[in-house]
Amino acid sequence: xxxxxxxxxxxxxxxxxxxxxxxxxxxxxxxxxxxxxxxxxxxxxxxxxxxxxxxxxxxxxxxxxxxxxxxxxxxxxxxxxxxxxxxxxxxxxxxxxxxxxxxxxxxxxxxxxxxxxxxxxxxxxxxxxxxxxxxxxxxxxxxxxxxxxxxxxxxxxxxxxxxxxxxxxxxxxxxxxxxxxxxxxxxxxxxxxxxxxxxxxxxxxxxxxxxxxxxxxxxxxxxxxxxxxxxxxxxxxxxxxxxxxxxxxxxxxxxxxxxxxxxxxxxxxxxxxxxxxxxxxxxxxxxxxxxxxxxxxxxxxxxxxxxxxxxxxxxxxxxxxxxxxxxxxxxxxxxxxxxxxxxxxxxxxxxxxxxxxxxxxxxxxxxxxxxxxxxxxxxxxxxxxxxxxxxxxxxxx
Ligand code: RM4
Ligand code: MN
Ligand code: MN
Numbered sequence: 001x002x003x004x005x006x007x008x009x010x011x012x013x014x015x016x017x018x019x020x021x022x023x024x025x026x027x028x029x030x031x032x033x034x035x036x037x038x039x040x041x042x043x044x045x046x047x048x049x050x051x052x053x054x055x056x057x058x059x060x061x062x063x064x065x066x067x068x069x070x071x072x073x074x075x076x077x078x079x080x081x082x083x084x085x086x087x088x089x090x091x092x093x094x095x096x097x098x099x100x101x102x103x104x105x106x107x108x109x110x111x112x113x114x115x116x117x118x119x120x121x122x123x124x125x126x127x128x129x130x131x132x133x134x135x136x137x138x139x140x141x142x143x144x145x146x147x148x149x150x151x152x153x154x155x156x157x158x159x160x161x162x163x164x165x166x167x168x169x170x171x172x173x174x175x176x177x178x179x180x181x182x183x184x185x186x187x188x189x190x191x192x193x194x195x196x197x198x199x200x201x202x203x204x205x206x207x208x209x210x211x212x213x214x215x216x217x218x219x220x221x222x223x224x225x226x227x228x229x230x231x232x233x234x235x236x237x238x239x240x241x242x243x244x245x246x247x248x249x250x251x252x253x254x255x256x257x258x259x260x261x262x263x264x265x266x267x268x269x270x271x272x273x274x275x276x277x278x279x280x281x282x283x284x285x286x287x288x289x290x291x292x293x294x295x296x297x298x299x300x301x302x303x304x305x306x307x308x309x310x311x312x313x314x315x316x317x318x319x320x321x322x323x324x325x326x327x328x329x330x331x332x333x334x335x336x337x338x339x340x341x342x343x344x345x346x347x348x349x350x351x352x353x354x355x356x357x358x359x360x361x362x363x364x365x366x367x368x369x370x371x372x373x374x375x376x377x378x379x380x381x382x383x384x385x386x387x388x389x390x391x392x393x394x395x396x397x
Contacts, residue, residue, distance in 0.1 A: 006321060006349075006354055007354060007357055007358075009317075009320050009321060010317045010320065010321075010351065010354035010355065010357070010358055011357075011358050011361070012320075013276075013316055013317055013319075013320035014061075014313055014316065014317065014355065014358045016285055017061060017290065017312070017313060017316050018061060018062070018063055018064070018290065019061050019062050019248070019290045019291070019292060019309050019312055020062065020064045020065065020066050020095040020096065020289060020290065020291040020292065021052045021055055021056075021062050021064070021065050021066065021095075021291075021292055021305060022065075022066045022291065022292055022293055022294070023042075023045070023048040023052070023065055023066060023067050023068065023071070023072050024068055024071060024295070025292060025293075025294050025295065025296065025301060025304075025305055026041065026042040026047070026048045026051040026052065026301045026302070026305070027041055027042055027043065027048065027071070027301075028041040028043075028389065029295045029296070029297060030297060031297060035297070036297055036298065037389055037390060038300065038301065038389070039382045039385060039386035039389050039390070040300065040301070040302075040378055040381045040382040040385060040386075040389075041301055041385070041389055042301070042385075043385065043388065043389060045072050045073075045082065045083070045086060046086060047381070047385065048065065048072070049065065049086045049087075049089070049090040049092060050090060050381075051301065051302050051305075051381075052065045052090070052092050053090040053091060053092050054302055054372065054375075054377055055302060055305045055306055055309060055368075056091070056092055058306060058364065058365055058368035058371050058372055059306060059309045059310065059313075059359075059364065059368050060359065060362055060364045061309055061313065062092070062309060063092060063093055064092065064093045064094065064095030064096075065092050065093070065094065065095050066095040066096045066097075066098060066143065066291055067083070067094065067095070067096075067097055067098060068098045068100050069097060069098065069099050069100055069126070069129075069130050069133060070100035070103060070104075071100065073133060076129045076130075076132075076133060077129060077132050077133055077136060079133075080133060080136045080137055083137060084137070093138075094137040094138070094139050095139060095141070095289075095291070096134075096139060096140075096141040096142065096143040096183070096289060096291060097130050097131075097133050097134040097137070097139050097141070097142050097143065098130075098142075098143045098144075098145070099126055099127050099130035099142070099144065100126075101123050101126060101127070101146060101147070101148075102145075102146070102147035102191070106119050106122065107119070107123070107147070109150075109156075110146075110147075110148035110149070110156075110161070110197070111123035111146060111147075111148055112124060112127070112146065112148065112164055112165055112167075112168035112169075113146070113148040113149075113156075113161035113164050113165055113197045114148075114164075115156070115157075115160075120164060120168065123168070124168050124171060124172075127142075127144070127168065127171075127172045127175075128171070128172065128175050130142055131172060131175040131176060131180070131182075132175075134180060135177050135180060139180075140179065140180055140181055140289075141180070141181050141182070141183050141244070141245070141289055142172070142176075142180065142181070142182045142183065143182075143183045143185065143218060143291075144169075144172075144182060144183060144184050144185060144218075145185040145187065145218075145220075146165075146185075146197060146198055147191050147192065148161070148165075148192070148196070148197040148198075149189075149191075149192025149193075149194065149195050149196035149197055149199075150192055150194050150195050151192060151193050151194050152194055153194060155194075156195070158195060161197050162197070165197055165198065165207060166207060166210050166211070169182070169184065169207050169208075169210070169211040169215065170210065170211050170212070172211070173211040173212040173214060173215055174212075176212075176214050180214060181214050181215070181216055181244060182208075182211065182214060182215045182216070183215075183216055183217070183218035183244040183245060183289065184198065184204045184207055184208050184211075184215060184216070184217055184218060184244075185198070185204070185217075185218040185220055185223070185247065186198045186199060186200050186201055186203060186204040186217070186218075186220075186223060187199070187220065187223040187255065188200060188223065188224065188225055189254075190254060190255055200224075201217055201219065201233045201236075201237065204217045204218070205217050205237065205240065205242055208242055209242070215242075215244075216242050216243060216244025216245070217237050217242050217243060217244055218244050218245055218246070218247065218289075219233065219234060219237070219243070219245075219246050219247070220246070220247035220249070220255075220293055221246065221247065221248055221249055221250065221251070221260075221267075221268070221271070222247075222249045222250065222251040222254070222255045222256060222257060222258075222293075223247075223255060226253075230267065230270075230271060231267075231270040231271045231273070231274045234271050234274045234275065235274045235278070238274065238275065238278045238286055239278075243286065243288060244288065244289060245288045245289030245290060245291060246271075246288065246289070246290055246291060247291055247292070247293030248260045248268075248290065248291065248292045248293065248294070248308060248312060249292070249293055249294045249308075250262045250263045250264065250267075250268075251263065257293065257294050257295040257296075258294070259294060259296070259299065259304050259307050259308045259311070260292070260294075260307075260308040260311050260312055260315075261308075261311040261312075261315060262311075265311070265315060266347060268311075268312070268315045269315045269318055269319055269343075269346075269347050270343075272315055272316050272318075272319035273319045273322055273343060273346075275288070275319075276319050276320060276322070276324075277322075277324065277327075280324045290312070292305065292308055292309070294308060300378065302372060302377075302378065303369065303372065306368050306369050306372055307369065309368075310355065310368060310369070313355045314351045314352060314355055315351075317351040317354050317355060318346050318347050318349060318351045319346065321345075321346040321349050321351070322342050322343060322346040323342050323345075323346075326338075326342055327339055327342040327343075330342065
């Protein structure tokens with residue numbers, strides 16, 4: 001087979017990478033201590049669609065938008081027609097549907113893990129309605145994150161809650177239509193600081209297996225303890241055929257929700273490498289949902305989103321440049337330095353011109369960040385939304 005050029009490798013890799021944007025990443029969010037409001041932040045669903053459409057227009061990589069039911073479709077299935085109309089107007093489709101089981105007062109001691117059967121039933125009803133919302137929107141994935149846990153030793157029955165979780169997830173799975181998937185996200189701590197019901201990938205995997213074949217694990221890159229080997233988790237989940245997708249963000253300490261690759265780009269590269277290695281060996285890319293889950297309090301929301309998408313593209317291309325044939329040979333012969341250099345050489349390659357070439361060949365701006373700055377969109381929305389934004393704040397967990 002003829003050697004492919006870097007340009008060809010990059011183009012083939014980028015054509016495969018679609019990244020879903022989170023509606024909540026365009027809204028005003030904050031820290032536990034306060035919110036610094038941005039005049040240009042999106043408040044309405046229409047504004048979130050409009051902002052996501054900008055990112056898609058400039059990067060060519062973001063055809064779908066994820067929703068949090070409570071924040072975006074508070075009327076549940078009643079709001080589906082409104083979303084469909086906006087899809088048509090903005091050329092962005094509905095992506096994953098995120099039930100919200102952490103904000104209501106009744107969830108103080110948990111949702112499907114709550115000792116009160118009435119609260120568990122309400123949580124289950126919301127989960128089922130979220131599946132219906134997804135089905136009516138033609139969304140494949142229901143993305144589940146539970147804040148459930150406890151703050152002090154002895155205050156909750158850990159195994160009992162595990163059983164309640166297994167029961168609820170099984171019932172959600174029953175509601176799925178063929179082709180739909182439920183993604184189970186894990187997180188070690190926050191808001192619960194003693195135990196979290198789905199704290200790590202092993203718990204998420206066990207619950208997914210028990211729920212059924214359409215349940216998969218969602219890896220949020222910010223939901224691990226320090227120095228945990230995330231790419232190994234990814235490799236194992238791929239091998240188990242249970243990796244559903246990602247929430248992209250970066251972190252230095254905990255669930256910091258910083259822009260992707262801002263702290264540790266090599267970590268993201270290593271994850272991408274494992275995925276592409278798997279695809280190379282199988283001759284087909286795994287069916288994964290690549291989603292952004294970030295919260296930008298200080299960076300401009302649309303700019304931060306463009307930054308993350310472009311960083312993902314650059315790191316995805318670097319991973320595609322790993323010489324897999326050579327690497328396989330070095331691994332088999334335990335040529336350690338040569339094997340490692342397959343990764344470091346690819347990582348050190350400047351992939352920015354390759355991404356730029358791909359973009360311009362597809363009629364996209366060479367630099368989406370500069371194009372955004374020049375478009376005047378930010379000035380327009382700042383003018384239009386400024387006054388209202390100072391008065392109303394979108395809530396955030
Ligand atoms: C959580 C988790 C969820 C996200 C919420 C807002 O930490 O990452 O995916 O939907 O935050
Ligand atoms: Mn997440
Ligand atoms: Mn998170």
